[in-house]
Amino acid sequence: MRYFDARIIENRALGNGYFVLRLGGCESLAGSRPGQFMMLRGDWGRDPLLPRPMSLLSVAPEGRADLLARAVGQGTRLLESALPGTRVSILGPLGNGFPEPTQATLDLLVAGGVGMPPLFMQAEHAAHRGLIDRCEMIYGGRTARDLVLLAEMRGLGLAPCLATEDGSVGRRGRVTAALEARIEHHRAATPDRRLRIMACGPREMLWAVARIAEPHAIECYLSVEEQMACGIGVCLGCAMPARSRPFRYACSDGPVFLASDLVIPPAPGQVAGGAP
Protein backbone atom coordinates (compact mmCIF):
# COMPACT_ATOMS: atom_id res chain seq x y z
CA MET A 1 0.00 0.00 0.00
CA ARG A 2 1.38 3.39 -1.04
CA TYR A 3 0.10 6.93 -1.00
CA PHE A 4 0.99 8.73 -4.21
CA ASP A 5 -0.08 11.19 -6.88
CA ALA A 6 -1.23 10.01 -10.30
CA ARG A 7 -2.47 11.80 -13.40
CA ILE A 8 -5.45 11.18 -15.60
CA ILE A 9 -4.13 10.26 -19.04
CA GLU A 10 -7.47 9.66 -20.68
CA ASN A 11 -11.13 9.97 -19.72
CA ARG A 12 -13.32 7.90 -22.01
CA ALA A 13 -17.10 8.37 -21.82
CA LEU A 14 -19.09 5.19 -22.38
CA GLY A 15 -22.55 6.80 -22.26
CA ASN A 16 -25.22 6.79 -19.60
CA GLY A 17 -22.78 8.29 -17.09
CA TYR A 18 -20.22 5.49 -17.33
CA PHE A 19 -16.61 6.40 -17.99
CA VAL A 20 -13.19 4.80 -17.94
CA LEU A 21 -10.35 6.77 -16.39
CA ARG A 22 -6.89 5.80 -17.50
CA LEU A 23 -4.32 6.86 -14.90
CA GLY A 24 -0.58 7.23 -15.26
CA GLY A 25 1.99 7.20 -12.48
CA CYS A 26 0.46 4.17 -10.79
CA GLU A 27 3.61 2.02 -10.63
CA SER A 28 2.70 1.32 -7.00
CA LEU A 29 -0.42 -0.52 -8.15
CA ALA A 30 1.57 -3.07 -10.17
CA GLY A 31 0.83 -6.52 -8.84
CA SER A 32 -2.60 -5.51 -7.49
CA ARG A 33 -5.00 -8.41 -7.22
CA PRO A 34 -8.43 -8.38 -8.84
CA GLY A 35 -10.89 -7.13 -6.24
CA GLN A 36 -8.44 -4.80 -4.58
CA PHE A 37 -9.32 -1.13 -4.51
CA MET A 38 -7.89 2.32 -3.93
CA MET A 39 -8.96 5.48 -2.18
CA LEU A 40 -8.91 8.24 -4.78
CA ARG A 41 -9.34 11.98 -4.45
CA GLY A 42 -8.89 14.95 -6.74
CA ASP A 43 -7.97 18.50 -5.79
CA TRP A 44 -11.55 19.23 -4.87
CA GLY A 45 -11.12 21.64 -2.01
CA ARG A 46 -13.31 20.80 0.96
CA ASP A 47 -16.43 19.53 -0.73
CA PRO A 48 -16.68 16.65 -1.30
CA LEU A 49 -14.33 16.03 1.57
CA LEU A 50 -13.50 12.35 1.61
CA PRO A 51 -11.59 10.24 -0.91
CA ARG A 52 -13.64 7.70 -2.87
CA PRO A 53 -13.11 3.95 -2.76
CA MET A 54 -12.69 2.81 -6.37
CA SER A 55 -12.20 -0.69 -7.74
CA LEU A 56 -9.46 -1.36 -10.21
CA LEU A 57 -10.58 -2.35 -13.70
CA SER A 58 -7.16 -3.15 -15.06
CA VAL A 59 -3.51 -2.61 -14.26
CA ALA A 60 -1.02 -2.44 -17.09
CA PRO A 61 2.75 -1.98 -17.37
CA GLU A 62 4.44 1.41 -17.16
CA GLY A 63 2.32 2.62 -14.29
CA ARG A 64 -1.00 2.57 -16.08
CA ALA A 65 -4.23 1.74 -14.28
CA ASP A 66 -7.81 1.86 -15.51
CA LEU A 67 -10.94 2.54 -13.47
CA LEU A 68 -14.54 2.25 -14.48
CA ALA A 69 -17.02 4.49 -12.70
CA ARG A 70 -20.44 5.97 -13.14
CA ALA A 71 -21.33 9.56 -12.36
CA VAL A 72 -23.87 9.15 -9.58
CA GLY A 73 -22.66 11.42 -6.79
CA GLN A 74 -20.62 14.51 -6.23
CA GLY A 75 -17.22 12.81 -6.42
CA THR A 76 -17.91 10.65 -9.46
CA ARG A 77 -19.45 13.63 -11.31
CA LEU A 78 -16.23 15.56 -10.75
CA LEU A 79 -14.22 12.63 -12.03
CA GLU A 80 -16.49 12.26 -15.06
CA SER A 81 -15.65 15.80 -16.13
CA ALA A 82 -11.94 15.61 -15.19
CA LEU A 83 -9.60 16.43 -18.05
CA PRO A 84 -6.45 14.58 -19.02
CA GLY A 85 -3.58 15.92 -16.96
CA THR A 86 -5.70 16.24 -13.81
CA ARG A 87 -3.84 15.17 -10.70
CA VAL A 88 -5.43 12.72 -8.28
CA SER A 89 -4.09 11.31 -5.03
CA ILE A 90 -4.28 7.58 -4.52
CA LEU A 91 -3.91 5.29 -1.54
CA GLY A 92 -3.62 1.70 -2.65
CA PRO A 93 -3.78 -1.07 -3.47
CA LEU A 94 -6.09 -1.83 -0.55
CA GLY A 95 -8.05 -4.84 0.63
CA ASN A 96 -7.76 -8.51 -0.12
CA GLY A 97 -9.06 -9.39 -3.61
CA PHE A 98 -10.61 -12.50 -5.13
CA PRO A 99 -9.04 -15.95 -4.96
CA GLU A 100 -6.81 -17.06 -7.81
CA PRO A 101 -8.42 -18.75 -10.81
CA THR A 102 -7.52 -22.42 -10.95
CA GLN A 103 -7.60 -25.27 -13.43
CA ALA A 104 -9.83 -27.26 -11.10
CA THR A 105 -12.64 -24.73 -10.75
CA LEU A 106 -15.16 -22.91 -12.89
CA ASP A 107 -15.70 -19.39 -11.63
CA LEU A 108 -19.04 -17.71 -12.29
CA LEU A 109 -18.27 -13.99 -12.28
CA VAL A 110 -21.52 -12.22 -11.44
CA ALA A 111 -21.41 -8.50 -12.20
CA GLY A 112 -24.20 -6.04 -11.42
CA GLY A 113 -24.01 -2.60 -13.05
CA VAL A 114 -21.03 -0.56 -11.97
CA GLY A 115 -19.86 -3.45 -9.77
CA MET A 116 -18.36 -5.01 -12.86
CA PRO A 117 -14.68 -3.79 -12.70
CA PRO A 118 -13.18 -6.27 -10.22
CA LEU A 119 -14.72 -9.15 -12.17
CA PHE A 120 -13.35 -7.81 -15.43
CA MET A 121 -9.94 -7.68 -13.78
CA GLN A 122 -10.38 -11.22 -12.47
CA ALA A 123 -11.18 -12.39 -16.01
CA GLU A 124 -8.19 -10.49 -17.38
CA HIS A 125 -6.01 -12.13 -14.74
CA ALA A 126 -7.40 -15.54 -15.69
CA ALA A 127 -6.73 -14.80 -19.37
CA HIS A 128 -3.11 -13.90 -18.63
CA ARG A 129 -2.74 -17.22 -16.89
CA GLY A 130 -4.35 -19.17 -19.71
CA LEU A 131 -7.41 -19.91 -17.60
CA ILE A 132 -10.06 -17.80 -19.31
CA ASP A 133 -12.01 -20.99 -20.06
CA ARG A 134 -12.23 -21.46 -16.29
CA CYS A 135 -14.41 -18.40 -15.85
CA GLU A 136 -17.73 -17.22 -17.11
CA MET A 137 -19.05 -13.66 -16.93
CA ILE A 138 -22.70 -13.14 -16.02
CA TYR A 139 -23.38 -9.44 -16.33
CA GLY A 140 -26.61 -7.64 -15.58
CA GLY A 141 -27.96 -4.12 -15.51
CA ARG A 142 -31.17 -2.18 -15.88
CA THR A 143 -30.84 -1.65 -19.63
CA ALA A 144 -28.41 -2.32 -22.46
CA ARG A 145 -26.85 1.07 -21.70
CA ASP A 146 -25.76 -0.24 -18.31
CA LEU A 147 -23.67 -3.01 -19.83
CA VAL A 148 -20.33 -1.60 -20.91
CA LEU A 149 -16.96 -2.82 -22.18
CA LEU A 150 -18.54 -5.85 -23.81
CA ALA A 151 -16.07 -5.77 -26.72
CA GLU A 152 -13.20 -5.72 -24.22
CA MET A 153 -14.72 -8.72 -22.43
CA ARG A 154 -14.99 -10.63 -25.69
CA GLY A 155 -11.41 -9.60 -26.42
CA LEU A 156 -10.36 -11.49 -23.30
CA GLY A 157 -12.05 -14.60 -24.65
CA LEU A 158 -15.23 -14.29 -22.59
CA ALA A 159 -18.70 -14.84 -23.98
CA PRO A 160 -20.58 -12.82 -21.39
CA CYS A 161 -24.02 -13.99 -20.43
CA LEU A 162 -26.06 -10.77 -20.32
CA ALA A 163 -29.23 -9.86 -18.48
CA THR A 164 -31.21 -6.62 -18.46
CA GLU A 165 -34.27 -5.79 -16.43
CA ASP A 166 -36.00 -4.27 -19.47
CA GLY A 167 -34.90 -7.02 -21.82
CA SER A 168 -33.12 -4.56 -24.12
CA VAL A 169 -30.22 -6.98 -24.43
CA GLY A 170 -29.61 -10.52 -23.30
CA ARG A 171 -31.96 -12.34 -21.01
CA ARG A 172 -34.84 -10.30 -19.58
CA GLY A 173 -34.74 -10.11 -15.82
CA ARG A 174 -32.20 -9.87 -13.07
CA VAL A 175 -28.66 -11.12 -13.23
CA THR A 176 -29.47 -13.49 -10.39
CA ALA A 177 -31.99 -15.33 -12.57
CA ALA A 178 -29.28 -15.70 -15.21
CA LEU A 179 -26.96 -17.03 -12.52
CA GLU A 180 -29.50 -19.65 -11.45
CA ALA A 181 -29.89 -20.75 -15.05
CA ARG A 182 -26.12 -21.09 -15.48
CA ILE A 183 -25.83 -23.10 -12.29
CA GLU A 184 -28.60 -25.44 -13.46
CA HIS A 185 -26.85 -25.81 -16.78
CA HIS A 186 -23.49 -26.67 -15.27
CA ARG A 187 -25.02 -28.97 -12.69
CA ALA A 188 -26.71 -30.94 -15.48
CA ALA A 189 -23.87 -30.87 -18.02
CA THR A 190 -20.85 -31.33 -15.76
CA PRO A 191 -22.06 -32.37 -12.32
CA ASP A 192 -18.55 -33.07 -11.03
CA ARG A 193 -17.20 -29.67 -11.85
CA ARG A 194 -16.39 -27.49 -8.86
CA LEU A 195 -18.18 -24.18 -9.24
CA ARG A 196 -17.27 -20.96 -7.46
CA ILE A 197 -19.14 -17.68 -7.54
CA MET A 198 -17.48 -14.27 -7.41
CA ALA A 199 -19.89 -11.35 -7.36
CA CYS A 200 -19.85 -7.59 -7.15
CA GLY A 201 -22.80 -5.24 -7.49
CA PRO A 202 -25.58 -3.61 -5.52
CA ARG A 203 -26.14 -4.81 -1.98
CA GLU A 204 -29.47 -6.53 -2.67
CA MET A 205 -27.97 -8.35 -5.64
CA LEU A 206 -25.12 -9.66 -3.50
CA TRP A 207 -27.51 -10.97 -0.87
CA ALA A 208 -29.58 -12.64 -3.58
CA VAL A 209 -26.45 -14.26 -5.03
CA ALA A 210 -25.51 -15.56 -1.57
CA ARG A 211 -28.98 -17.03 -1.11
CA ILE A 212 -28.69 -18.79 -4.46
CA ALA A 213 -25.23 -20.20 -3.72
CA GLU A 214 -26.01 -21.48 -0.25
CA PRO A 215 -28.35 -24.43 -1.00
CA HIS A 216 -26.03 -25.53 -3.82
CA ALA A 217 -23.07 -25.41 -1.39
CA ILE A 218 -21.18 -23.32 -3.93
CA GLU A 219 -18.20 -21.39 -2.58
CA CYS A 220 -19.35 -17.81 -2.95
CA TYR A 221 -17.25 -14.66 -2.75
CA LEU A 222 -18.91 -11.25 -2.49
CA SER A 223 -17.12 -7.98 -3.07
CA VAL A 224 -18.98 -5.39 -1.03
CA GLU A 225 -19.16 -1.67 -1.40
CA GLU A 226 -19.53 0.36 1.79
CA GLN A 227 -19.27 3.92 2.95
CA MET A 228 -15.69 4.36 4.09
CA ALA A 229 -13.54 7.32 5.00
CA CYS A 230 -10.03 5.90 5.30
CA GLY A 231 -9.74 2.57 3.45
CA ILE A 232 -7.21 1.19 5.95
CA GLY A 233 -9.20 -0.01 8.94
CA VAL A 234 -8.94 3.16 10.98
CA CYS A 235 -12.26 4.98 10.77
CA LEU A 236 -14.24 1.73 11.31
CA GLY A 237 -17.03 3.18 9.20
CA CYS A 238 -17.41 0.19 6.86
CA ALA A 239 -18.59 -2.37 9.41
CA MET A 240 -20.31 -5.46 8.00
CA PRO A 241 -22.25 -7.77 10.33
CA ALA A 242 -20.35 -11.06 10.25
CA ARG A 243 -20.67 -14.56 11.64
CA SER A 244 -17.14 -15.12 12.92
CA ARG A 245 -17.11 -11.79 14.79
CA PRO A 246 -19.75 -9.12 15.38
CA PHE A 247 -18.34 -7.05 12.53
CA ARG A 248 -15.87 -7.28 9.73
CA TYR A 249 -14.55 -4.28 7.83
CA ALA A 250 -15.06 -3.89 4.10
CA CYS A 251 -11.72 -2.11 3.72
CA SER A 252 -9.31 -4.14 5.81
CA ASP A 253 -11.02 -7.56 6.06
CA GLY A 254 -12.55 -7.32 2.56
CA PRO A 255 -13.79 -6.00 0.27
CA VAL A 256 -14.10 -9.67 -0.79
CA PHE A 257 -15.81 -11.90 1.76
CA LEU A 258 -16.90 -15.49 1.74
CA ALA A 259 -20.68 -15.18 1.78
CA SER A 260 -20.74 -17.77 4.54
CA ASP A 261 -18.93 -15.32 6.84
CA LEU A 262 -21.42 -12.50 6.39
CA VAL A 263 -24.83 -12.15 7.94
CA ILE A 264 -27.08 -12.43 4.88
CA PRO A 265 -30.53 -10.94 5.46
CA PRO A 266 -33.53 -13.03 4.44
CA ALA A 267 -35.05 -12.38 1.02
CA PRO A 268 -37.51 -9.49 0.93
CA GLY A 269 -40.92 -10.74 2.01
CA GLN A 270 -39.43 -13.66 3.92
CA VAL A 271 -39.18 -13.71 7.69
CA ALA A 272 -35.92 -14.82 9.24
CA GLY A 273 -36.22 -18.39 10.47
CA GLY A 274 -38.06 -19.64 7.41
CA ALA A 275 -41.66 -19.02 8.48
CA PRO A 276 -43.84 -17.90 5.57
Add this chain to the structure above:
Amino acid sequence: MTPAPAMPASGNGGPSLAIRCGGIDFHNPVLTASGTFGYGKEFAGLLPLASLGGLVTKGISPNPRFGNPAPRICETAAGMLNSIGLENVGLEGFAAEKLPFLRTCGTKVLVNFFGTTFDEYVECGQRLGQLEGVDGLEMNVSCPNIKAGGIEFGRDPRVLGELVRACRNVIAKPLWVKLTPNTSDIVLLARACAENGADAVSVINTIGGMAIDAHTRRPRLATVFGGLSGPAIKPVALRMVYQIHRAGLGIPICGIGGIQSGIDAVEFFLAGASTVQVGTQNFIDPASSERVVREVEDFCRANGVTDLREIVGGLVV
Protein backbone atom coordinates in the same frame (compact mmCIF):
# COMPACT_ATOMS: atom_id res chain seq x y z
CA MET B 1 2.57 26.00 32.01
CA THR B 2 6.28 25.43 32.52
CA PRO B 3 8.29 26.60 29.53
CA ALA B 4 10.10 23.80 27.76
CA PRO B 5 13.73 24.26 26.89
CA ALA B 6 13.90 25.85 23.47
CA MET B 7 14.86 23.22 20.93
CA PRO B 8 15.07 23.88 17.24
CA ALA B 9 12.70 21.82 15.12
CA SER B 10 15.49 21.19 12.69
CA GLY B 11 19.22 21.39 12.90
CA ASN B 12 19.47 24.40 10.60
CA GLY B 13 18.63 27.07 13.13
CA GLY B 14 14.95 27.10 12.20
CA PRO B 15 12.20 28.17 14.54
CA SER B 16 11.69 26.17 17.71
CA LEU B 17 8.46 24.23 17.66
CA ALA B 18 9.15 22.49 20.96
CA ILE B 19 6.44 23.05 23.51
CA ARG B 20 5.28 21.76 26.85
CA CYS B 21 1.58 21.10 27.09
CA GLY B 22 -0.35 19.33 29.81
CA GLY B 23 2.72 17.92 31.55
CA ILE B 24 4.35 16.56 28.39
CA ASP B 25 7.29 17.97 26.44
CA PHE B 26 6.60 17.74 22.70
CA HIS B 27 9.21 18.33 20.04
CA ASN B 28 6.50 19.93 17.98
CA PRO B 29 2.87 20.84 18.67
CA VAL B 30 1.12 18.60 16.12
CA LEU B 31 -0.60 15.44 17.34
CA THR B 32 -3.14 13.16 15.68
CA ALA B 33 -6.62 12.83 17.11
CA SER B 34 -8.21 9.80 18.71
CA GLY B 35 -10.28 7.68 16.36
CA THR B 36 -8.58 9.00 13.24
CA PHE B 37 -5.17 7.40 13.58
CA GLY B 38 -5.95 3.89 14.79
CA TYR B 39 -3.24 2.63 17.11
CA GLY B 40 -0.48 4.35 15.13
CA LYS B 41 0.79 1.29 13.29
CA GLU B 42 -1.80 1.70 10.52
CA PHE B 43 0.01 4.87 9.41
CA ALA B 44 3.57 3.69 9.94
CA GLY B 45 4.17 3.10 6.22
CA LEU B 46 2.57 6.39 5.22
CA LEU B 47 4.55 8.94 7.22
CA PRO B 48 7.40 8.89 9.74
CA LEU B 49 5.56 8.81 13.07
CA ALA B 50 8.57 10.37 14.76
CA SER B 51 7.90 13.54 12.75
CA LEU B 52 4.76 14.10 14.84
CA GLY B 53 4.65 15.76 18.21
CA GLY B 54 2.49 12.91 19.41
CA LEU B 55 -0.42 10.67 18.65
CA VAL B 56 -3.59 9.90 20.53
CA THR B 57 -4.88 6.34 20.30
CA LYS B 58 -8.36 5.09 19.65
CA GLY B 59 -10.42 5.35 22.85
CA ILE B 60 -9.83 2.37 25.14
CA SER B 61 -12.45 0.92 27.48
CA PRO B 62 -11.94 -1.75 30.16
CA ASN B 63 -13.49 -4.41 27.92
CA PRO B 64 -13.50 -4.70 24.11
CA ARG B 65 -16.45 -3.05 22.38
CA PHE B 66 -17.83 -3.93 18.98
CA GLY B 67 -19.50 -0.69 18.05
CA ASN B 68 -22.73 0.41 16.42
CA PRO B 69 -24.67 -1.03 13.49
CA ALA B 70 -23.98 0.27 9.96
CA PRO B 71 -24.18 2.75 8.35
CA ARG B 72 -21.80 4.38 10.77
CA ILE B 73 -20.47 7.29 8.74
CA CYS B 74 -21.71 9.71 6.15
CA GLU B 75 -20.19 12.63 4.35
CA THR B 76 -21.66 16.09 4.84
CA ALA B 77 -20.76 19.54 3.51
CA ALA B 78 -17.04 19.95 4.29
CA GLY B 79 -17.35 17.37 7.02
CA MET B 80 -18.47 13.93 8.04
CA LEU B 81 -20.72 12.39 10.64
CA ASN B 82 -19.73 9.30 12.52
CA SER B 83 -21.39 7.00 14.95
CA ILE B 84 -18.81 4.27 15.37
CA GLY B 85 -19.85 3.42 18.89
CA LEU B 86 -16.47 3.59 20.61
CA GLU B 87 -15.39 0.26 19.18
CA ASN B 88 -11.98 -0.74 20.52
CA VAL B 89 -9.81 -3.71 21.49
CA GLY B 90 -10.22 -3.17 25.24
CA LEU B 91 -7.62 -2.55 27.90
CA GLU B 92 -5.87 -5.92 27.84
CA GLY B 93 -5.97 -6.15 24.06
CA PHE B 94 -4.42 -2.72 23.86
CA ALA B 95 -1.66 -3.57 26.33
CA ALA B 96 -0.83 -6.87 24.65
CA GLU B 97 -1.34 -6.13 20.95
CA LYS B 98 -1.00 -2.40 20.38
CA LEU B 99 1.34 -0.97 22.98
CA PRO B 100 4.52 -2.88 22.01
CA PHE B 101 4.56 -1.08 18.65
CA LEU B 102 3.72 2.27 20.21
CA ARG B 103 6.71 1.99 22.56
CA THR B 104 8.98 2.02 19.52
CA CYS B 105 7.18 4.57 17.35
CA GLY B 106 9.37 7.54 18.29
CA THR B 107 6.64 9.98 19.25
CA LYS B 108 4.68 10.80 22.40
CA VAL B 109 1.77 8.47 22.98
CA LEU B 110 -1.42 9.60 24.65
CA VAL B 111 -4.02 6.94 25.26
CA ASN B 112 -7.61 8.04 24.98
CA PHE B 113 -9.86 6.16 27.40
CA PHE B 114 -13.41 5.99 28.65
CA GLY B 115 -15.88 3.95 30.63
CA THR B 116 -19.61 3.66 31.01
CA THR B 117 -19.52 4.11 34.79
CA PHE B 118 -17.32 6.05 37.21
CA ASP B 119 -15.70 2.82 38.29
CA GLU B 120 -14.87 1.86 34.73
CA TYR B 121 -13.20 5.21 34.09
CA VAL B 122 -11.14 4.91 37.24
CA GLU B 123 -10.20 1.29 36.59
CA CYS B 124 -9.26 1.94 32.97
CA GLY B 125 -7.34 5.14 33.66
CA GLN B 126 -5.45 3.65 36.57
CA ARG B 127 -4.34 0.59 34.65
CA LEU B 128 -3.39 2.51 31.50
CA GLY B 129 -1.46 5.00 33.60
CA GLN B 130 0.72 2.19 34.90
CA LEU B 131 1.73 0.93 31.47
CA GLU B 132 5.22 1.62 30.21
CA GLY B 133 5.19 3.50 26.92
CA VAL B 134 2.15 5.59 27.75
CA ASP B 135 3.19 9.24 28.01
CA GLY B 136 -0.20 10.55 29.03
CA LEU B 137 -3.91 9.88 29.07
CA GLU B 138 -6.77 11.66 27.40
CA MET B 139 -10.21 11.10 28.95
CA ASN B 140 -13.09 10.87 26.52
CA VAL B 141 -16.00 12.23 28.55
CA SER B 142 -18.48 12.10 25.66
CA CYS B 143 -19.56 8.61 26.67
CA PRO B 144 -23.11 8.00 27.92
CA ASN B 145 -23.37 7.50 31.68
CA ILE B 146 -25.41 4.32 32.02
CA LYS B 147 -26.36 5.09 35.60
CA ALA B 148 -27.61 8.58 34.72
CA GLY B 149 -29.97 7.68 31.91
CA GLY B 150 -27.30 7.81 29.22
CA ILE B 151 -26.43 11.50 29.46
CA GLU B 152 -22.79 12.10 28.62
CA PHE B 153 -20.47 12.42 31.63
CA GLY B 154 -18.87 15.46 30.12
CA ARG B 155 -21.97 17.64 29.80
CA ASP B 156 -22.53 18.41 33.46
CA PRO B 157 -19.68 20.40 35.06
CA ARG B 158 -20.34 18.88 38.48
CA VAL B 159 -20.31 15.28 37.22
CA LEU B 160 -17.32 16.04 35.04
CA GLY B 161 -15.40 17.55 37.94
CA GLU B 162 -16.06 14.53 40.13
CA LEU B 163 -15.01 12.17 37.36
CA VAL B 164 -11.80 14.07 36.68
CA ARG B 165 -11.01 14.13 40.40
CA ALA B 166 -11.63 10.41 40.77
CA CYS B 167 -9.31 9.64 37.86
CA ARG B 168 -6.72 12.20 38.92
CA ASN B 169 -6.45 10.50 42.28
CA VAL B 170 -5.29 7.25 40.69
CA ILE B 171 -3.36 8.52 37.66
CA ALA B 172 0.12 9.88 38.17
CA LYS B 173 0.79 10.49 34.48
CA PRO B 174 -0.38 13.59 32.61
CA LEU B 175 -4.18 13.57 32.40
CA TRP B 176 -5.95 15.45 29.63
CA VAL B 177 -9.71 15.75 29.22
CA LYS B 178 -11.33 15.91 25.79
CA LEU B 179 -14.29 18.25 26.10
CA THR B 180 -17.59 17.90 24.33
CA PRO B 181 -18.75 20.99 22.44
CA ASN B 182 -22.35 19.92 23.01
CA THR B 183 -22.78 22.28 25.92
CA SER B 184 -24.08 25.74 26.59
CA ASP B 185 -20.87 26.91 28.27
CA ILE B 186 -17.55 25.28 27.42
CA VAL B 187 -15.74 27.42 29.99
CA LEU B 188 -17.67 25.79 32.85
CA LEU B 189 -16.50 22.39 31.65
CA ALA B 190 -12.89 23.53 31.30
CA ARG B 191 -13.01 25.06 34.77
CA ALA B 192 -14.31 21.80 36.26
CA CYS B 193 -11.30 20.06 34.71
CA ALA B 194 -8.81 22.70 35.85
CA GLU B 195 -10.13 22.71 39.42
CA ASN B 196 -10.00 18.95 39.70
CA GLY B 197 -6.45 18.40 38.64
CA ALA B 198 -6.54 17.84 34.89
CA ASP B 199 -3.28 18.76 33.14
CA ALA B 200 -4.86 19.94 29.88
CA VAL B 201 -8.10 20.05 27.95
CA SER B 202 -8.50 18.86 24.37
CA VAL B 203 -11.02 21.09 22.63
CA ILE B 204 -13.25 19.93 20.89
CA ASN B 205 -14.76 16.50 20.37
CA THR B 206 -17.33 16.09 17.57
CA ILE B 207 -20.48 18.21 17.43
CA GLY B 208 -23.78 16.34 17.59
CA GLY B 209 -25.52 16.22 14.23
CA MET B 210 -27.62 14.19 11.83
CA ALA B 211 -28.19 13.75 8.11
CA ILE B 212 -31.31 12.66 6.26
CA ASP B 213 -31.78 10.99 2.90
CA ALA B 214 -34.78 12.85 1.45
CA HIS B 215 -35.48 10.12 -1.09
CA THR B 216 -35.73 7.25 1.36
CA ARG B 217 -36.91 9.52 4.22
CA ARG B 218 -34.45 7.74 6.46
CA PRO B 219 -31.56 8.97 8.60
CA ARG B 220 -28.18 8.39 6.98
CA LEU B 221 -26.73 6.89 10.18
CA ALA B 222 -28.16 3.77 11.76
CA THR B 223 -28.10 5.47 15.15
CA VAL B 224 -29.80 8.59 13.68
CA PHE B 225 -27.44 10.99 15.50
CA GLY B 226 -23.69 11.14 15.10
CA GLY B 227 -20.72 13.41 15.65
CA LEU B 228 -19.73 16.00 13.08
CA SER B 229 -16.05 16.50 12.32
CA GLY B 230 -13.89 18.01 9.60
CA PRO B 231 -13.33 21.55 8.35
CA ALA B 232 -17.02 22.37 8.84
CA ILE B 233 -16.47 22.55 12.61
CA LYS B 234 -13.29 24.63 12.73
CA PRO B 235 -15.00 27.95 13.53
CA VAL B 236 -16.82 26.36 16.47
CA ALA B 237 -13.60 24.81 17.75
CA LEU B 238 -11.69 28.07 17.45
CA ARG B 239 -14.37 29.89 19.39
CA MET B 240 -14.30 27.36 22.21
CA VAL B 241 -10.50 27.31 22.42
CA TYR B 242 -10.48 31.08 22.57
CA GLN B 243 -13.25 31.24 25.19
CA ILE B 244 -11.30 28.89 27.46
CA HIS B 245 -8.05 30.71 26.88
CA ARG B 246 -9.67 34.09 27.56
CA ALA B 247 -11.13 32.80 30.83
CA GLY B 248 -7.57 32.55 32.18
CA LEU B 249 -8.02 29.20 33.87
CA GLY B 250 -4.34 28.39 33.57
CA ILE B 251 -5.02 25.02 31.97
CA PRO B 252 -3.21 24.32 28.69
CA ILE B 253 -5.38 23.69 25.63
CA CYS B 254 -4.92 21.22 22.82
CA GLY B 255 -6.95 22.51 19.86
CA ILE B 256 -8.92 20.11 17.66
CA GLY B 257 -11.43 20.67 14.91
CA GLY B 258 -11.07 20.70 11.16
CA ILE B 259 -7.33 21.31 10.97
CA GLN B 260 -6.13 20.65 7.42
CA SER B 261 -3.04 22.85 7.15
CA GLY B 262 -0.32 24.58 9.08
CA ILE B 263 -2.24 27.85 8.82
CA ASP B 264 -5.26 26.18 10.42
CA ALA B 265 -3.01 25.04 13.25
CA VAL B 266 -1.55 28.54 13.67
CA GLU B 267 -5.09 29.91 14.03
CA PHE B 268 -5.58 27.55 16.97
CA PHE B 269 -2.28 28.65 18.53
CA LEU B 270 -3.32 32.28 18.23
CA ALA B 271 -6.64 31.42 19.91
CA GLY B 272 -4.74 29.96 22.83
CA ALA B 273 -3.97 26.33 22.07
CA SER B 274 -0.41 25.24 22.75
CA THR B 275 -0.79 21.99 20.81
CA VAL B 276 -3.23 20.77 18.17
CA GLN B 277 -4.60 17.47 16.91
CA VAL B 278 -5.21 16.62 13.29
CA GLY B 279 -8.29 14.41 12.99
CA THR B 280 -10.58 13.83 10.02
CA GLN B 281 -7.86 15.14 7.70
CA ASN B 282 -5.98 11.87 8.33
CA PHE B 283 -8.67 10.13 6.29
CA ILE B 284 -8.48 12.65 3.45
CA ASP B 285 -4.70 12.78 3.23
CA PRO B 286 -3.05 10.16 5.42
CA ALA B 287 0.29 11.96 5.39
CA SER B 288 -1.19 15.36 6.26
CA SER B 289 -0.14 15.55 9.90
CA GLU B 290 3.52 15.56 8.91
CA ARG B 291 2.75 18.26 6.33
CA VAL B 292 1.01 20.35 9.01
CA VAL B 293 4.24 20.26 11.07
CA ARG B 294 6.23 21.52 8.09
CA GLU B 295 3.70 24.22 7.31
CA VAL B 296 3.72 25.49 10.90
CA GLU B 297 7.48 25.69 10.68
CA ASP B 298 7.21 27.51 7.33
CA PHE B 299 4.75 29.98 8.83
CA CYS B 300 7.06 30.71 11.73
CA ARG B 301 10.03 31.18 9.43
CA ALA B 302 8.12 33.46 7.06
CA ASN B 303 6.74 35.55 9.90
CA GLY B 304 9.85 35.97 12.01
CA VAL B 305 8.62 33.68 14.77
CA THR B 306 11.65 32.06 16.36
CA ASP B 307 9.76 30.13 19.02
CA LEU B 308 6.24 28.77 18.68
CA ARG B 309 5.45 29.93 22.20
CA GLU B 310 5.55 33.51 20.95
CA ILE B 311 2.27 33.03 19.12
CA VAL B 312 0.29 30.93 21.60
CA GLY B 313 -2.64 33.10 22.67
CA GLY B 314 -1.36 35.86 20.42
CA LEU B 315 -4.71 36.77 18.91
CA VAL B 316 -4.94 40.51 18.34
CA VAL B 317 -8.42 41.61 19.33
